[in-house]
Amino acid sequence: MGIYDELVEEGKAAGDGLVRVELLPPYNEHLTRDLGALYLATAVLLGAAARSLWRSFVGSALIAWLAFAAPHAVWHVFNLDPYRTGDGAANLVALASTVLLPIALLILLARDRPPNQLAAENGQSAGGRR
Secondary structure, X not given: OHHHHXXXXXXXXXXXXXXXXXXXXXXXXXXXXXXXXXXXXXHHHHHHHHHHOXXXXXXXXXXXXXXXXXXXXXXXXXXXXXXXXXXXXXXXHHHHHHHHHHHHHHHHHHOOOOHHHHHHHOOEEOOEEO
């Protein structure tokens, strides 16, 4: 459903009979609470990854965040009309940071690691496979 909602304009595809977003009023408590819960769940995931520092967990959490943050930022880039110039610029800076910071962290994560760390992550020890 998430992929469908990101790709289909106005919350429905022509002729598919599914109508969701355009029937909702401009403010919708249910949609707002769902989004808040999504942010909370994502924060828990990112916090657990930061606490564990398990490389694959951190990378997966950052990619999961980017799956949300990138389309969200792109949408806002093309929908700045309601904002005054300063507010629009501040919005763009804030949204850019939600995409660029995780990308920078993923780049750092992908840098070369010591051979013993690579072996440990691949389930090997100094004496061979575990």
